[in-house]
Amino acid sequence: MKYNWNWGIFWQPAADGSGTWLHYLLVGVVWTLATALAAWVIALAVGSVIGVMRTTPNRWAVRFGNGYVELFRNVPLLVQMFLWFFVLPEVVPQALGDWIKQMPPPWSAYFPAVLCLGFYTAARVAEQVRAGIQSLPRGQMMAATAVGFTLAQAYRHVVLPQAYRIILPPLTSEFLNIIKNSSVALTIGLLELTARARSMQEFTFQVFEAFTAATILYLLLNIVIVFGMRWVEKRLAVPGLIAVGGAPQAGH
Amino acid sequence: MLAGFDWDVIQRSLPYLFKEGMTFTLTLTALAMFFGIIFGTLLAMMRLSSFKALSLVAGAYVNLMRSVPLVLVIFWFYFLVPYIGAWILQQNEPVKVGAFLSSVITFTMFEAAYYCEIMRAGIQSIPRGQVWAGYALGLNYWQTMGNVVLPQAFRNMMPVLLTQTIILFQDTSLVYVLSITDFLGAASKVAQRDGRLVEMYLFVAVVYFIISYFLSYLVKRLQARIAVPGKL
Numbered sequence: 001m002k003y004n005w006n007w008g009i010f011w012q013p014a015a016d017g018s019g020t021w022l023h024y025l026l027v028g029v030v031w032t033l034a035t036a037l038a039a040w041v042i043a044l045a046v047g048s049v050i051g052v053m054r055t056t057p058n059r060w061a062v063r064f065g066n067g068y069v070e071l072f073r074n075v076p077l078l079v080q081m082f083l084w085f086f087v088l089p090e091v092v093p094q095a096l097g098d099w100i101k102q103m104p105p106p107w108s109a110y111f112p113a114v115l116c117l118g119f120y121t122a123a124r125v126a127e128q129v130r131a132g133i134q135s136l137p138r139g140q141m142m143a144a145t146a147v148g149f150t151l152a153q154a155y156r157h158v159v160l161p162q163a164y165r166i167i168l169p170p171l172t173s174e175f176l177n178i179i180k181n182s183s184v185a186l187t188i189g190l191l192e193l194t195a196r197a198r199s200m201q202e203f204t205f206q207v208f209e210a211f212t213a214a215t216i217l218y219l220l221l222n223i224v225i226v227f228g229m230r231w232v233e234k235r236l237a238v239p240g241l242i243a244v245g246g247a248p249q250a251g252h
Numbered sequence: 253m254l255a256g257f258d259w260d261v262i263q264r265s266l267p268y269l270f271k272e273g274m275t276f277t278l279t280l281t282a283l284a285m286f287f288g289i290i291f292g293t294l295l296a297m298m299r300l301s302s303f304k305a306l307s308l309v310a311g312a313y314v315n316l317m318r319s320v321p322l323v324l325v326i327f328w329f330y331f332l333v334p335y336i337g338a339w340i341l342q343q344n345e346p347v348k349v350g351a352f353l354s355s356v357i358t359f360t361m362f363e364a365a366y367y368c369e370i371m372r373a374g375i376q377s378i379p380r381g382q383v384w385a386g387y388a389l390g391l392n393y394w395q396t397m398g399n400v401v402l403p404q405a406f407r408n409m410m411p412v413l414l415t416q417t418i419i420l421f422q423d424t425s426l427v428y429v430l431s432i433t434d435f436l437g438a439a440s441k442v443a444q445r446d447g448r449l450v451e452m453y454l455f456v457a458v459v460y461f462i463i464s465y466f467l468s469y470l471v472k473r474l475q476a477r478i479a480v481p482g483k484l
Contacts, residue, residue, distance in 0.1 A: 013321060071461070075422075075457045075464070078426055083454070087453050090450045180322070184321075184426070186323065194323050197327075198327060207331045212323055214320075219316070220321055
């Protein structure tokens, strides 16, 4: 068994001439974060709307919300990525499709990746939002209605402020998921962290150095986010409520 | 929109898609689930062990696996397994490991971390008195675990374990990054050969959806059947 270790590789110039290999990987971190953050905005917005819809008294809104969640949860993320990247430009009106296809890289991969991850994670956020709202005592909504709030006001001033604070921990893990899931975008050509580690391996043959560096960078991202969110959770915890752990869930 | 839709390409490639692709996907899912649950349960027992070193090692492994993307893990094992093979077999050159074996090992090792967390919750949900009762009857650790704790933990956690397996089934599509012919890989090959991306990828999405939806429906029914009335 022989493998030529060469940790100095990170200080050698990268194949694309932009700097060292270390710099090349760090740019990958930036792309990973840029993708995850943009997708997170979509996921939170869409996920909140869908999650709230599933708790309203309107039967059709509930059905639509349930349908959305089932649709996005039961198709693999990679397949969804291909649908956004390969299929969407073909099925929209031709002018729009052509415009999408003429987008220059890296945006041609970035936007489909953000949309895909956003709408995919929205289904998972919707699950959490619904669970958070339903974990509140029914009396909260009843009391809000009793003092004359409309349904929208009750959600805005009574239900949602509590629900969001309760589901902060699961939302943190969804955000960690979106960072990990952004690596799937390498299949459509987005040069994020995993893709850059892979391409560094292809150019330098230093397989284990490249993947070790990527692993450490992902671990660092995780640690920073977990500790940051723990601080936020402590500040926003609802006084008097026992920390909600919740039942174990399957997921990634 | 669907005017130029070519149904024929799907029909023509059905035998290839299912016989080659889906067989690979399902075999990989089944094997990774089987070995993953075994390894995951062992990891859970290690994590809960009073022996500090064991629980530290298992905890570090699980946290590491859960913090990196599956795609990166797939790449790791694809390159690592040949070297580990050479080390085990005492050879000088990396051992050639087929794509199938490599992906079974990858998904077993990766999913075990997730199964571990589920089994840990399952074991912890068993009242302590059960373990003491086991010891009081003179059973040793393995007998108590095997005959008293684990059967109940499995039963309680069955719905979550199965839901995790549905996720595993969807995740196996990521072997695409190694150009392996699983269900998606097969469809992708046909799509690129015939220039029929729209048809093939939509078809793949529909098939995955139907299978996953049906399986989660079964899990929901199972959950309702085994639920303790009045609880939750």
